[in-house]
Amino acid sequence: MKRNALSALIALSLLGGGAVAQAQDLGNWYIAPRIGAAIPDSNRDTDTSVWAGFGAGVWVNPNLAVDFEYGINNASFKNSSWRPGHEWESVTFGVSARWFFGDEGSQWRPYVMAGVGAQRHTAYSGSLSAYPPYGRVTTNANGWDPMATIGGGVQYNMSERLALRGELAARYDRDDNTRGATSDALPIGFGGVAFHPTHKKGYIDAILSVGLVYSFGEHAAPPPAQPAVTPPAPDCHSLDDDHDGVNNCDDRCADTPAGTIVGPDGCLQKVVIDLRGVNFKFDRPKKGESNIEPTLAVPTADSIAILDQAIDALNRYPQIKVELDGYTDSIGTEEYNQGLSERRAQIVSEYLTSHGVSADRITAVKGFGESNPIDSNSTKEGRARNRRTELKVENP
Incomplete structure (x- = not known):
């Protein structure tokens, strides 16, 4: 094949690829026309020649491509003086x-390659006759031999469809034709000729090439985004974001800290437990007295009912703690009244704990004697109200 035929093959590959791409969508397939140089094994006796190739490839995955390839080169023999105008195809x-x-979308992607196939060598101009008296003797030799390649290169992606590929590969083939077509003819005796084959089986050539890679089809479009399905908003009556026991619909203070005592509107509520009405008889309880009922002013049942209400409130708000403070009227010495006020606070504390209130919720039991009166000590009624116990709530 003449060298101008090689140029025509490359042009046809480049132009024809575009027409095929218009006709159908081939997905991961591509064509790869190439041109370069075939640098022969030094034992071939041929010159470096133009090499042209054409491949059709497919991406197996983002990193692996497989090409089905055709290549051709016409080399001139170095000893052109005895074989003028002839070429070896x-x-x-x-x-x-x-x-x-590298990643599939990278612009520069180096690669390694390996391949197998078959290679045919033949004298393009036909057989040669002997060159007497002691020239070369040829045969009309041609044939297919197994071939393998190994090498590497780099691909520069110019766009989604077009890339430039440069490659250097070593090509080994079991060629027994290139030099098998010639033998050295040497004289022996008187006019006799002995033929000494000079060929060897197996050559390693270098193929240096550059080419284009044209991909067919479009990249698969991503699936259309599914419209976001907005779940129906839950009923606010079923939600309690701050876990205060008040649903979101009714909660006007939606960010109260955990453990806060809140009212029906979800806002902070100060708990007050009032023991007003729980009053003691004069000079009671005595030292060592532990039963609270005989120490209470009449009607005793009213005082007990108030104490039981306090116990119920404490059970409803288990997170609060209390302090018990005892008081007296002004009759008696301050020292005596101090002790009496402490006994009054202590006997109420014991009543609460004996009815289910945990002792660790009572932070202090204190007596304040005759200080802090709530009524006049000048009247009998005023002194009766001053003989009392108060419960101070410590809200969390």
Whole structure:
């Protein structure tokens, strides 16, 4: 094949690829026309020649591509003086695998390659006759031999469809034709001729090439985004974001800290437990007295009912703690009244704990004697109200 035929093949590959791409969508397939140089094994006796190739490839995955390839080069013999105007044609068919490094979208992607196939060598101009008296003797030799390639390169992605590929590969083939077509003819005796074959089986050539990679089809479009399904908003009556026991619909203070005592509107509520009405008889309880009922002013049942209400409130708000304070009227010495006020606070504390209130919720039991009166000590009624116990709530 003449060298101008090689140029025509490359042009046809480039122009024809675009027409095929218009006709159908081939997905991951591509074509790869290439041109370069075939640098022969030094034992071939041929010159470096133009090499042209054409491949059709497919991406197996983002890193692996497989190409089905055709290649051709016409080499001139170095000893052109005895074989003027003749060329040696080499044609290859094979399949190659290329492993690309880097991400699929990278602009530069180096790769390694390996391939197998078959290669045919033949004298393009036909057989040669002997060159007497002691020249070269040829045969009309041609044939197919197994071939393998290994090498590497780099691919520069110019767009989604078009890339530039440069490659250097070593091509080994079991060629027994290139030099098998010639033998050295040497004289022996008187007019006799002995033929000494000079060929060897197996050559390693270098193929340096650059080419284009044109991909067919479009990249698969991502699936259409599904419209977001907004779940129906839950009923606010079923929600309690701050876990205060008041649903979101009714909660006017939606960010109260955990453990806060809140009212029906979800806002902070100060708990007050009033023991007003729980009054003691004069000079009671005595030292060592533990039963609270005989110490209470009449009607005793009213005082007990108030104490029981306090117990119920404490059970409803288990997070609060209390302090018990005892008081007296002004009759008696301050020292005596101090002790009496402490006994009054202590006997109420014991009543609460004996009816289910945990002792660790009573932070202090204090007596304040005759200080802090709530009524006049000048009247009998005023002194009766001053003989009391108060419960101070410590809200969390």
